[in-house]
Amino acid sequence: MFNREKMLSHLHTAEEQNLGGQILDKIEIVVKRKSEVSTNFLNPHEQSIAEGLIKQVYDINYKIDGGYDRAERKRVTLFPDYLYPEHVKTPVCILKVEGNFKFNSVSHRDFLGAILGLGIKREMIGDILILKDFAEVVVAEEIKEYICLRLKKVHQVPVNVEELDRENVVIPAENTREFTTTVPSMRLDAVSSAGFGDSRNKISRIIKSEKVKVNWKKENNPAQTVEIGDLISIKGRGRVQIVKNEGLSHRGRVKLRLKRFL
Structure with missing residues (x-):
């Protein structure tokens, strides 16, 4: 189908080689099954590795989505190039995690730690946007319901979790x-x-x-x-x-x- 060794030859570290191998596995799925498949959330360097490999294979297209315009961590969705990109849904959603944090200072680490404490892997979580009384957490569609049902507290503060429409996302100013x-x-x-x-x-x-x-x-x-x-x-x-x-x-x-x- 394609020369894996040659395609991975420009990747030097073990981490890059491992990621490259995972991307090629997904490319094979699309080619053989003519189906859509998505990566986990990737940082910009990892996204560039994925794009470089995908572009070497004919008949495959892709979309990159992190939930909002300035997202850093994103998922890459691969699909046969005969599909219209606008008809391909990327499995990314945004959750609003809200609580009374007036007397408890919470950080990105607190929200991430609470979610990872549910047994969820980091690569299933995208960006986390921190605002005054809530956070907006980008997550893989596959774990959305699980987080909504299981996440009850962040830094000992009770929280309510609900899905947020993309047009309602609030992007905080850079600090x-x-x-x-x-x-x-x-x-x-x-x-x-x-x-x-x-x-x-x-x-x-x-x-x-x-x-x-x-x-x-x-x-x-x-x-x-x-x-x-x-x-x-x-x-x-x-x-x-x-x-x-x-x-x-x-x-x-x-x-x-x-x-x-x-």
């Missing part, structure tokens, strides 16, 4: 802070040190332990060069984006405008 700093070079460890406020040695250890991603892709080389627009994330610490290169300081250091996601 960010921009600042200018200087770095000796555009190395990942140098920029991350400035962005997260830790020593370069500590950041280097974190990078080597594979807890850092650049544009959603794991990076373990502190000397890796980063560029304007790159998004750096550290597990459990948040994200920093390189917004602008403002030239050199009088000491010859690189002046950068960074955006910290709070």
Whole structure:
């Protein structure tokens, strides 16, 4: 049907190879059964891997959907190319999780933890949007009813869960802070040190332990060069984006405008 080894040859890490293999399995299902099939939720880097593989196969089309326009985590739905895309339903829905959080500060981690505590895998959950008294949780259609029936509390606060029409989704404003700093070079460890406020040695250890991603892709080389627009994330610490290169300081250091996601 197609050369799996050749199609996966550009994927270098074990995680990428595993994901690529899963995508090819789904491609085979569409080709053999002439049916629709969807991936789990994928981050943007994983989405690009999926798209790259799908585009190498004739007679297959696809849609990517994360529930709302600015979604980060999305599902890829593959289908025979003789079907009209507008007739193909993507199995993604949005749940509103509402409670009295006036006296309890809750975070993305609290909502995610409560859902995972039901025995649901992370890859079945898309983005989670946090608002004042509720959260909007993008989930796979397959687990919608289960969450509605089983999710009773978040951070010890009783909650009510109901499906939300897409046109009623409220997208919160980004909570960010921009600042200018200087770095000796555009190395990942140098920029991350400035962005997260830790020593370069500590950041280097974190990078080597594979807890850092650049544009959603794991990076373990502190000397890796980063560029304007790159998004750096550290597990459990948040994200920093390189917004602008403002030239050199009088000491010859690189002046950068960074955006910290709070």
